[in-house]
Structures are given as C-alpha cells and as structure tokens.
Amino acid sequence: MRTTIGVEEEFVLLDPETLVPVERAREAQDALRRTGDGFGRVMAEFFPSQLEFASPVCETAGQALASITGFREELSAWAAENGLIACGVGLPYRVAQEAEVTDEPRYREIASHFGLIVRDHQLNGLHVHVGVADRDAAVAASNALRPWLPVLLALSANSPYWNGVDTGFDSWRAIHSRRWTTHGIPPRFLDAADYDRRTVALRGVGGTSDAGTLNWVVRPSERYPTVEVRVFDAQLDPETSVALASIVRGLVLASAGRATGTQAAEIEPELLDSALWHAARNGLAADLLDPRDGSLADARAVVRALLDAAAGGLAEHGDTAAVSAVVDRILREGNGATRQRAAMTEGGMRGLTAAISADAVSTY
Template sequence: MLTIGVEEEYVLIDPASGVPVARAADVQAAANRQRALTEGEVQRELSQAQIEVATPVCRSLDEVGGHLLRLRHSLAQAARACGCRLAATGSVPFTDRLRVPVTRTPRYLRLRRAAPALVDEQLINGMHVHVGVPDREAGVRVLNGLRPWLPVLTAVAANSPFWHGGDTGFASWRTVVFDRWPVSGPPPEFADAADYDRRISTLVERGLIADTGQIYWQARLSERYPTVEVRAMDVQLTVDEAVLVAGLVRALCASTLGGAETPPSEPEFIRAAGWYAARHGTTGVLHDPVTGRPVPARQATGSLVARVDDALAATGDRDRAACLLGRLHRDGNGAVRQRRALRREGRASVIGLIVDETA
C-alpha cells in the first residue's frame, strides 16, 4: 500500500468582511501552544494572510481525514482567538485595496522582487498530495501516467470561483492564477529519472528559475521526500472532499505502478483540457482522457474511477470513494456551493459557508 500525506493552504479572513488579514504569525503562535499539534505541522506561506498544514505520513484515508480534522480544528480555534477566521478556499473571494504583505523570509522577499504584481496576487490556496514511491524512476513513471488525468482532478477539486469580489466565470480561478509562473501547468513527459533531473538542472543553470522550489508543475517529484507531489487541486472546503481527492490521487499512482495503460497525452491536449476543467469544473463537459472527446463531467469522472477501481479495492476505499464522489455530483463541489451561497444570501452567506465547512 502506497503511503500518503496531504498539505493544505488556508487564508485568514476578517469574519465580517471576508477580506484577508495579515495575522498568520499570531495564529501560528497560538496554534503551536496547543497540545494537539506537533512541531512542523503548521508552516507559514508566501502571504502573511496565509498558513499551511502538513499531515504526517499516512497509510489509510482514515488517518488522512483524522489528521486534517485535528489540524483544521486547532487552527480554526487559534484564528478565532486572534480575531479572524480560517478559510479553506482556493481563492480569496473578497479583498480590499490594501496589499497583503509578504512573509519576510529571504526566499519570499526575493520572489516579490522578481515578480511583484504576480506575488501580490498569489492569494490562492492549494492542496498538495504526496504519494510514496519506491524510487525516482518509479516516480517518473507515475508522473507520466498522471498527466492525462490532471484536468479531471482539477475539475473535481475546483473551489475558487470568486476573485476581488466578483465571479470569474471559472470554477478554479486558482489554476489560472498559478499558471502564470514560468514553470507551471501540467508537467512534460520524461524519458526517465535522469531526463527529469537533467531538464530541471538546466532550468536552474540557465537562470530561468532560482532553484528547484520554483518547479510549479501540477505534479512533480518532491526534492525533500521519496514522493510524487500532485498539486493540481484547489484546497477543499471540507475534510471529506480532501479525503476523496487524496484517495483518487493515490489510486491513480498505484494503478500506474501496477501497469495500467496511459491514454495518449499530447501536451497541447492536456493543457487545453486543463483550461476547460478550470473553466467549467464538474458542471459542464470535461475531456475524457480515454476517448479524447468532450463528455459530461460524470462520464469523465466515471472513466477515472474505472481506471483506479482495482487500486481503490486493494486499499478498501472503493465504497468510500463512490459515496463521496456521488455526494459531490449531487451537492456540487466547492465552486458550485460557493456560487449557490452567493445567490442565496450574498456575501455574508459565502463567508459563512467557507468558515463553517472549513472547520
């Protein structure tokens, strides 16, 4: 059974207006005083209004869900103590005219000097799933196998429809914002681990990126852990949705290592399919990687589930995944529910939904 770990990014918002507030240092300090957390589980992010958590290495989805509940509850309690709220949304729905300051580390300050406007607009939050792999050669095989399925994961996990107080028309605006960095979007195909390492080293040696930390592909090999890190997803409103996404990612990795055939994956097709996934989420059509044709979203996610059925069965997650995916299609993903809340009662309803479902 492949190990799994999850990182989630959150934003801290004012409880009345929903605008981001630069209180991450205070919230982290308050959270670290709680006995429920251990060292390193809560980390700072690029903006002083953002904070990140990382689960321990897990073997089951029950473990993943339990750790995420514990971490979210602890941070939500700390945020309330600091006069703000914890929000698991892929983009900040409401902002004022003030720029949120960058966390004052050498790395983040250097990033802002290099791309000031882009850094100022990085009020976006992702979910990163780490899946353990035997070695880097296996990791590259997994990356190649994941590529056609990244748009479907993007659509399922879409949770960022609003930006600067308006509806973007996209289900995952975070995907669009994050895709503006030099090395981002779906990864290319690699011949093997040596090819992967050579091409990344060349990017650094030629000065196109400062270091390997600026490899922002939607899936990459971790430089710190023996894992494949999948980063195509918005942070999820609820823990149940995060567990679903984590389970699908692990099952995709396992099915690839088990020899499942990878559908054709031309780079222009994957990039275009990813744009449509970010645009429509699960409410319109998606491009089915198996047929290469636009199909209703349920059919595309059905193809994904068929691809990973054996892997889900092997870990005992088949019924859970079916139940959670069925609920998502019935009730809508985060983007659908945020829009529904806005139509129902406006801005206050969106803030309430995000805060309540986060914790």
C-alpha cells in the same frame, strides 16, 4: 501493494465581514504549533495571511482524515476566538492590494523575480504526496497522472471569485498559476535522469530559482520519496481533501502496475494544457477531456472513468466506499465553486462566509 499518503492543506485567515485577508497567520502558527505537532506540521506560507498544515505520513485515509480534521478544529477555534475565520478556498473573495509577502528570505527571493504577479499570488492549494519506490517511480507516476489532471481539477475547483467578482471560472486559482515561468501539466520525461537534466537547465530562467519554484501541477518531490500532485484548489471540507488524496494514490498504484484500472491514452501536450484551462473554466458543469481517447465527453462519464482507473488502488486500501460517497456528493451538489456560488445566491456575504469557514465537520 499498499503505499502511503500525505496531505498538505493551505488556509487563509479572513475578516468575517469583508472577507479580506488578515495578516495574523504568524500568531495562529505560534498558537497552534504545539497542537499541530500532535497531528502534523504547521508552517508559514507566501503571505502573512496564509498558513499551511502538513499531515504526517499516513498509511490509511482514516489517519489522514483524523490529522487534518484535528488541525481544522484547532485552527477554526483559534480564528473564532480572534474574530476571524479560517478558510480552505483556492482564492480569498477579496484581496488586500498592499499585501507584502511573508518576511522570510525564501519568499523575498521568489517575490523578487515575479514583479506585479506577486501581489495577486494569494493562492491556496491542496497538495497530495504518494509514496513511491524511488525517483524513477516518481517520474513514471507523474507521466501516468498527466491525462487525469484536468478531471482532478474539475472535481476540486473552489475559487470562483476574485476581488469580489464572479470570474466565470470554477478555478480562477488555476488561471493565476499559469503566469509562473513553469505552470500546468509538465512534459513527459524518460526517467529521473532526464527529469533532473531538464529541470536543472531551467534554473535561472525566468523565475525558476530552484526545484521548489517549478510550478507544475505534478512533480517528483525533492524532499520526500513521493510524487506530489498540486493541481487541487484548497478544499472547503476535510472529507473531500482525503477523497482526492485517495484517488491520486489509486492512480499511482495503477501506473506502477500494482493495481488494475482503466488505462489512459497518450494525449498530446497542447491538448492536455487546453483541457486544464477548460476544466478550470467549466468545472463539472459541461464536458471534460476523456483520458481514454482524448475526446470531449460528459463530465460525469469522465469522473466515472477516473474512479475506474483508480479502482484497484482504492480497493487495496479499503477506500472505495468513502471515496464513492464523496464523489457522488460532488456530482449531486457540485464542487466547491458551485457550493460557494449557491451560498452567495442564497445568503449573500453572510451565506458565503458560513460556507467557506474551515470547519472540521463536513459542509455537505
């Protein structure tokens, strides 16, 4: 049985010489709103250097790819005309320490709870929505996705630098995210009623003011009939974003018994949390937690298990070949973090600038 996907991509505007964020996202948003309406929605983000694009509800991966590619074309053109670059990276290479959050009531309210953490929260992600029957189905999908989230992070890790320094992590964004009140992989819930009871109890605790401040990397959407996966760093190219979305859809279908695939074991929460940190550090360069039995295994073998788990849903939507091609490239050439480091090694700052620009054409 087929279902829908939606893709949300966050971008940051940078000075091409210094790679420091530039607070002109509102201008870009205003200029691109008319164009964006044809492809999806353009929205403000937490900092004035950031903006988010949300695709429409898509029946096919091809529709999602056309949507985000069209927006990237327009955004990259606007940035070039204004002496900037627009980037799909988990974190900017450098940050402006004096940056203030976007002047909107919600962002000011969130910022009021997080003190010095706010200044560093210049994170950019890829969020994937998969259509589900109801909230109970969304919770069931969240439960089933939990063991696969570390390998999904490893594939998508694209934030090795912070303040001009190589952090030694493939996803420093994932490490930043751990400082929120809720973070990482959520607990297992019995059903939607259990989820609602436990998340309502969190409100007012720490910085959790509402459902939107639950910073778990998968959660039922409060606005749409979807399960939302938020584990991914923003991506360098649109093909990878859509391939990751397609994999998530395949896993969700398998979790609902609507497609067959490799089954994950029940993994203890402390092991899953450690595995997410492990994936943020190593990416695909070493081993990863194998969801089939909770052991550490070669990263390539775990990626293949991931594709096996999603295989039925990928085949149902005609996505197998496209996803396999993208994953094969990632295994051959590296995730975004590897590609950023290679660009820096080969071409210095100019090489990195060229590699991270959110061009519509694949950077593979």
